[in-house]
Amino acid sequence: MGSFTGRRAAMLISTSKAIGGARAPMGNRTQIVLFTLLTLILTAVSVWAARAWLGYPTTVTFVVGPEGGVEAKFAARLAAVVADNSRNLRVSVVSTQDAAQALTRFGRGQFGLAMLRTDAKVPNHARAVAILEHEVLLMLGPKGSKVKALADLRGKKVAVIGADSRSEGFFRHLLELYDISTNGMVIETLPPETALDKLLAPGGYNAVIAIEPLSKISADKRYEELAKRLNGFTLEPIGEAKAIERKSPGTFAESIDAGLLSAAPRIPDDDLDTIGLQWILVARDKLSEATVTDLARLIFENKADLAIDNQFATKIEPADTDKDAFIVAHQGAAQYINDDTKTFLDRYSDILYLTMGCGSIIASIFVGLYSAVTRIRPTRAIELSTAVIEVGERIDDAASIEALEAIQDELEGILKRVLVGLKDGSVSDDGLDAFRLAYELVRDSLDMRVQSLTRRADRKGAAIPGNAGQASAPA
Structure with missing residues (x-):
């Protein structure tokens, strides 16, 4: 016993x-623990790999006018700024024969970015990112000129300063708004380098129309030198500026500060009303919000590096985010401009969705493998x-x-x-x-x-x- x-x-x-x-x-419990750990590990690896793949630089193509123009210069500087300050974004610049062709190709959806002046036809899918420059209309005349308003130009000889036909087209549009006939009026477009003192000399033109960037006017000394050589000239206001702004979308009422063109003699001697246009950087509406937000951040954080020799883009402004803006702001730009604070889900929603997707797929594979092959009944x-x-x-x-x-x-x-x-x-x-x-x-x-x-x-x-x-x- x-x-x-x-x-x-x-x-x-x-x-x-x-x-x-x-x-x-x-055993089954060990298998379940092991498959759970493998699911977590493989999900983490998959998400990391996907993020790494998606993290490759996104290239946005920027279509501009001819090389050497202000558009091409700005685009080149923007591309350099983006390359120096962003790992995930690149800007590729494509030049065309002229600004009209660039805007046409942008309108066909072939490019992500473009620059347009607000007197141009705006493509349907264009969304504003930033206001790069304000251009104002200067109506110059010789000293003692009797031209005081647009209506006084009837039958006169007028020179329009511009590198292409856009400025003359805009001027003729203004005349049509007020039914000012061009019959008997001589309108000639002259290149920007034309000497103004010859145009305003006795026997010359009755008026000179120049559409100039405020950045250039602020730093340009030629108007002060012109005033000294001619013993002064006239700069006439556009009294109908507010009405024109309402009648002509894309045209804006502007003000020229006293003494902006010349300090001595003081021209204008008081703040002067006129009209102007804006240069706007636009993006395709399909361009991702994250890409445009990053682009807007880079633009406004590096404005000084984007300015072109005191001639263009020296005072970049945020796009108008109002719903009735001339060009609706891109959601990505509006998000940056309005400083919208993202919640945790907004900021990391892409990672969460990617994690859930990868996790569910991997878990389904392991559940099927466990149920059909390895499980011990x-x-x-x-x-x-x-x-x-x-x-x-x-x-x-x-x-x-x-x-x-x-x-x-x-x-x-x-x-x-x-x-x-x-x-x-x-x-x-x-x-x-x-x-x-x-x-x-x-x-x-x-x-x-x-x-x-x-x-x-x-x-x-x-x-x-x-x-x-x-x-x-x-x-």
């Missing part, structure tokens, strides 16, 4: 060691209770302690399988109470059978010496 109990204790100890240290097949504990009962049915037939020990080994083997299986998930706890009852029943039956055989063996051992004594008595 003692040896049998000791054998059972040794079996239980070996079972405990097997549970803690044996190399068992990977757990054995219900109640199924093993049947095996315990079958072992117990052989107890009554065992005629020796050795046979009972073999039954004991088999019973403990079933117990070991249940304990290990409950730990690694290969055995479910369904019917565990029934297994416990069956195991205890068979174990008790085994103990009783061991005791029975032990008592029987003890009785046989005690009877043998007594019989020997009776046999020897007659001798």
